[in-house]
Amino acid sequence: xSGYWPLLRYDPAEAGRGPGGxxxxxxxxxxxxxxxxxxxxxxxxxxxxxxxxxxxLLDQAQHDVEERFRKLQxxxxxxxxTATAVKEGKP
Numbered sequence: 001x002s003g004y005w006p007l008l009r010y011d012p013a014e015a016g017r018g019p020g021g022x023x024x025x026x027x028x029x030x031x032x033x034x035x036x037x038x039x040x041x042x043x044x045x046x047x048x049x050x051x052x053x054x055x056x057l058l059d060q061a062q063h064d065v066e067e068r069f070r071k072l073q074x075x076x077x078x079x080x081x082t083a084t085a086v087k088e089g090k091p
Contacts, residue, residue: 002031006072009025034058
């Protein structure tokens with residue numbers, strides 16, 4: 001739910017037909033990465049011992065999760081467009 005581990009599939013055989021070879025199975029993140037990370041002791045210890053560093057690192061990680069998900073969505077859409085173009089005989 002945090003987007004930390006996005007689920008996706010790529011099937012090269014599908015790339016030339018159907019909806020495209022890349023499929024993003026994950027939904028957009030529902031919870032902040034912070035909620036997921038603080039379930040683990042190592043992140044809670046970091047927050048307790050170095051709160052400024054922990055905040056900075058989690059903010060950066062949250063940005064990375066959002067950016068990675070956006071890029072995967074873009075790639076999935078591009079894969080589908082390419083498959084449609086191939087199916088229609090366009091270059």
